[in-house]
Amino acid sequence: xSKEKIQIEVNGKIVTVEVEPSDxxxxxxxxxxxxxGTKAGCREGECGACSVILNGKVVASCLIPALKADRxxxxxxxxxxxxxxxxxxQKAFVEMGAIQCGFCTPGMLLSAKNLLDQNPHPTLEEVKxxxxxxxxxxxxxxxxxxxxHAASExxxx
Amino acid sequence: xxxxxxLVWSKRLHWEKYLRPQSIPETLELLEESGGDARIIAxxxxxxxxxxxxxxxxxxxxxxxxxxxxxxxxxxxGLIKLGALVTHSQVAESPLIREKALAxxxxxxxxxxxxxxxxxxxxxxxxxxxxxxxxxxxxLALDAGVKVVSKKGERRISLLEFFIDTGRTAxxxxxxxxxxxxxxxxxxxETSVSLRVARRKALALPILTLSVVLSADLxxxxxxxxxxxxxxxxxxxxxxxxxxxxxASALITDGIxxxxxxxxxxxxxxxxxxxxxxxxxxxxIIANLAERGIRRGIERLEGKHV
Numbered sequence: 001x002s003k004e005k006i007q008i009e010v011n012g013k014i015v016t017v018e019v020e021p022s023d024x025x026x027x028x029x030x031x032x033x034x035x036x037g038t039k040a041g042c043r044e045g046e047c048g049a050c051s052v053i054l055n056g057k058v059v060a061s062c063l064i065p066a067l068k069a070d071r072x073x074x075x076x077x078x079x080x081x082x083x084x085x086x087x088x089x090q091k092a093f094v095e096m097g098a099i100q101c102g103f104c105t106p107g108m109l110l111s112a113k114n115l116l117d118q119n120p121h122p123t124l125e126e127v128k129x130x131x132x133x134x135x136x137x138x139x140x141x142x143x144x145x146x147x148x149h150a151a152s153e154x155x156x157x
Numbered sequence: 158x159x160x161x162x163x164l165v166w167s168k169r170l171h172w173e174k175y176l177r178p179q180s181i182p183e184t185l186e187l188l189e190e191s192g193g194d195a196r197i198i199a200x201x202x203x204x205x206x207x208x209x210x211x212x213x214x215x216x217x218x219x220x221x222x223x224x225x226x227x228x229x230x231x232x233x234x235g236l237i238k239l240g241a242l243v244t245h246s247q248v249a250e251s252p253l254i255r256e257k258a259l260a261x262x263x264x265x266x267x268x269x270x271x272x273x274x275x276x277x278x279x280x281x282x283x284x285x286x287x288x289x290x291x292x293x294x295x296x297l298a299l300d301a302g303v304k305v306v307s308k309k310g311e312r313r314i315s316l317l318e319f320f321i322d323t324g325r326t327a328x329x330x331x332x333x334x335x336x337x338x339x340x341x342x343x344x345x346x347e348t349s350v351s352l353r354v355a356r357r358k359a360l361a362l363p364i365l366t367l368s369v370v371l372s373a374d375l376x377x378x379x380x381x382x383x384x385x386x387x388x389x390x391x392x393x394x395x396x397x398x399x400x401x402x403x404x405a406s407a408l409i410t411d412g413i414x415x416x417x418x419x420x421x422x423x424x425x426x427x428x429x430x431x432x433x434x435x436x437x438x439x440x441x442i443i444a445n446l447a448e449r450g451i452r453r454g455i456e457r458l459e460g461k462h463v
Contacts, residue, residue: 133270
């Protein structure tokens, strides 16, 4: 098996990585780039813990071969804070108790960011649809839904 | 039979080559060179889990997502055409699809999750040949067909003939590629509806999906024709043609709607499944969904936004 080079923009930084043909994006992010905020859960696109934003769309990075992401623009959970300050979504999650064990949190936050990027004033129903691809086994979802809604209001003001 | 094998889980997947052709001829060339060891990957939302579950073990993946021109939704000569790279999200959000094929928009927006809809393709969903596929059912009701291209040329196959068995279609994945799915855009006196029953609203396999395409003359209070598709109630996506015949040219009455719904339930063959429920339960759901689908179609023809 011969390695190939891919060039991806991760959280605003262009990086070149050598990958195997069958490497998946989730493993390249976690192991080659050390971005372990992206979690590997079910590895079959069901749990959403591996969610990242690829070219403006939230995707399950466990289903994306690394070579498919070549030349792509990626935002991981590490890219949400700016200059040491948490993103309003992150602040709302902390303040409103939307985190328990934390394993789903990166996927929830990136799903929410992707929603607010496209639809800054979502309804609660739209928030629920946006996070429907991420499973949380602790919170019962209510606090997450309310935190995302609160963050959208904060951003609006 | 391979359950024991499936228990051996490994984090890494394995294939030898990942190729990224820039054109359809190049793709067909690569398929031929690989002599049956290659599979096309578009979104990969079915293929990657199939490789993980050891249902498939291709040595070569041929990624067609860099081929230009295949990600468009077009209306040409009354036909709506979706290129092989059109995603479920694109379809769900398309004003053209919402206006001319609402059932497909509804099917695509109920499939999987945002993460799946953003990369998974409609053509991939159809080619995968699952009897309950969320876009295959509305496409079957819409009388869609696919364009299959090989080095020998191209052919169009109606979805009525495309599905052969669960996971099997008329396309030869070793040397052919589906480049497009197309269907007639619905006109003023036609409408369509998709309904889905699942354990939860997101990321759940359908217990049942139904799509109806209806045409009626409301002044004469009569149906013109109906096409009713159901899944998974047979090894392939199923058209309830006996039920359709009952509605053709019939007066719109409660009686005929109920009779049609019962007929759809009778002629379907839902199986008892741990995931989807008992045969009896699912048959009752078919009648219920068919009745609701037809009634909703009539409401839509009356101009109601339901």
